[in-house]
Amino acid sequence: MLNDPLAEVRVILTAEGGSCARARQVVREAAASWGLSEDLVDDAQLVVTELVSNGIDHGEGPITLVVSRKAGGMLVEVHDESPAQPQLRPVDPSSPRGRGMQLVQALSVKWGTKPQNSGKVVWAQLEA
Template structure:
């Protein structure tokens, strides 16, 4: 199954993205992955709102064994995890994504970029 939502670059977008993902995954078989997906979409959308400041799209691809989340925006700037020592109260989002997602990356697009992540339903397979 695939679901999408369009969001504006404002402070209500992370909350809207969390609700979208939680609702789409309500019947999905991986509760821990579902919780992680809600947290991680918040991180990706927050980054897009803060740094891209363009309309964005959240795409969710749901399979039996995994879920894929993708946040697309119109900024060509490729996000990089910040040095943890330099990050005060912010700047940890991509570190959280890297720690919890089974895989993640950035795909440049003609009109911006897509930041994606993948989570397995069975979170016991994930080792740091």
């Protein structure tokens, strides 16, 4: 299934810390089956950690992770049931938090959000 270049991997995650590790594993396995570079895998794992963490901290309900193969890379989508949009904030050097979306922006070719009937999708496209 994962060898199919058009394959999509979809996983439901609970809103708890262990879900970030599961999300990284899903991204790694999908990228490996698609023959994507190790550098892309590393960036995608960091991006998915930030997106899932935001879903846990600021979202509602279960989180759905969708990873899709795209020409030159992959698309990572995180769905949650909160309509609140992520905020790209200036970095506060005195705060240990608040850099997640800055990292997503820096590592992605592009990223964005899509409102849905029940919440939103935050997505990031990564390329080698």
